[in-house]
Amino acid sequence: MNIPIPPSFHPDAGQSDIFPDKGEYVLKVSIGNPPFDLYAIADTGSDLFWAQCLPCDQCYPQKNPKYDPKSSSTYRNVACPSKRCQLLGTTSCAPPSNTCNYTYGYAAGSLTQGVLATETLTFASTEGSPVPLPNVVFGCGHNNTGTFNENEMGLAGLGRGSISLISQISPSFGGRRFSHCLVPFNTPPTISSKMSIGSGSEVSGPGTVTTSLVASQDSTFYVVTLNGISVGSTYLPFNSSGAVTKGNMIIDSGTPPTIVPRDFYNRLEAEVKSVVKLTRIDDPQLRPQLCYGRNVQAQGPLLTAHFDGNADVVLKQTSTFIEAKDGIFCFAMTPIDGPGGIVGNFAQTDHLIGFDLDGNTVSFKPIDCTKL
Incomplete structure (x- = not known):
């Protein structure tokens, strides 16, 4: 069935389902005409939206059928050279067809290569009717390698860059903003939560706290300032000296653990160990992680992340x-040799988190995401 494209629309908000997937989260996106359901990693730490495309010269195994551009009436290759081709810095022209070839890599070593194209994406809306958005630039990936699993049909870059899915589609929904709610790790994959896009996706009401986004050299990232973390009632500053550099953490839904500088991590781990009155489990396969039995989720300390602007976010034990591993629960943070870090998706669970690209803020509201 072909989708009629309205000349103009302005629903309250676009919406999409997010499902947990083995430490990542996949966003349901309908692509093409007729619509083809795609489940792509929801990643606020990158910009490019791409899908595994036929023909797949070198693709990782995928459980669902791969997207076939030939089956869609709205697929178009991006011309090269063109302004759209320049939205991504790693493109090249491929004569004689002059397709816009791209290469896009990730910190974990994963890589996608293919051609930039445009397609119609269809989203649900709070008005109830599906909304088709034509001419969205995406990567048709013909060579994709790395740490992807069979449920992940691509990746939805939700960063701040001009080619990101959010930058492209949110103006159609009335504003450059979106919010998501991530269900806890190991929630059954049949339980979804919602992402809202545009006007109406604002996070507000009792319990909401807001911190400022910090300008960064890399336009992709949502950068915030973490002043410190409390373990129970004990406050630990981000830096031993007490001085905090603005913009020391990236909020990244595509990275599971929270990553902090080694000195900060060592102080956090020592305080957690001193508070938890349980026997530590030393599993050779999990060293050097700090691990305990199942009771730690009930008896462990509450951690509170203190962001700039008095934005205190309480992290649940879960x-x-x-x-x-079965019955072994490990501290969901890891150290890095560097001055900054990442707020991973473990720490983001059971919070409605709103990203406002125009207002340069991030808001957090504690909520049971399985109930959305």
Whole structure:
């Protein structure tokens, strides 16, 4: 069935389902005409939206059928050279067809290569009727390698860059903003939560706290300032000296653990160990992680992340200790040798988080995401 494209629309908000997937979260996106359901990793730490495309010269195994551009009446290759081709810095022209070839890599070593194209994406809306959005630029990936699993049909880049899915589609829904709610790790994959896009996706009401986004050299990232973390009632500053550099953390839904500088991590781990009155489990396969039995999710300390602007976000025990093996729960943070870090998706669970690209803020509201 062909979708009629309205000349103009302005629903309250676009909506999409997000499902948990083995430490990542996949966003349901309908692409093409007729619509083809795509489940792509929801990633606020990158910009490009791409899908595994036929023909797949070198693709990772995928459980669902791969997207076939030939089956869609609205697929178009991006011309090269063109302004759209330049939205991504890693493109090249491929004569004689002059397709816009791209290469896009990730910190974990994953890589996608293919051609930039445009397609119609269809989203649900709070008005109830599906909304088709024509001419969205995406990557048709013909060579995709890395740490992807069979449920992931691509990746939805939700960063701040001009080619990101959010930058392209949110103006059609009335504003450059979106919010998501991530269900806890190991929630059954049949339980989804919602992402809202545009006007009406604002996070507000009792319990909401807001911090400022910090300008960054890399236009992709949502950068915030973390002043410190409290373990129970004990406050630990981000830096031992007490001085905090603005913009020291990236909020990244595509990275599971929270990553902090080694000195900060060592102080956090030592305080957690001193508070938890349980026997530590030393599993050779999990070393050097700090691990305990199942009771730690009930008896472990509450951690509170203190962001700039008095934005205090309480992390539940279910997001502080994650089941790494049957009955073994490990501290969901990891150290890095560097000055900054990442707020991973474990720490984001059971919070409605709103990103406002125009207002340069991020808001957090504690909520049971399985009830959305």
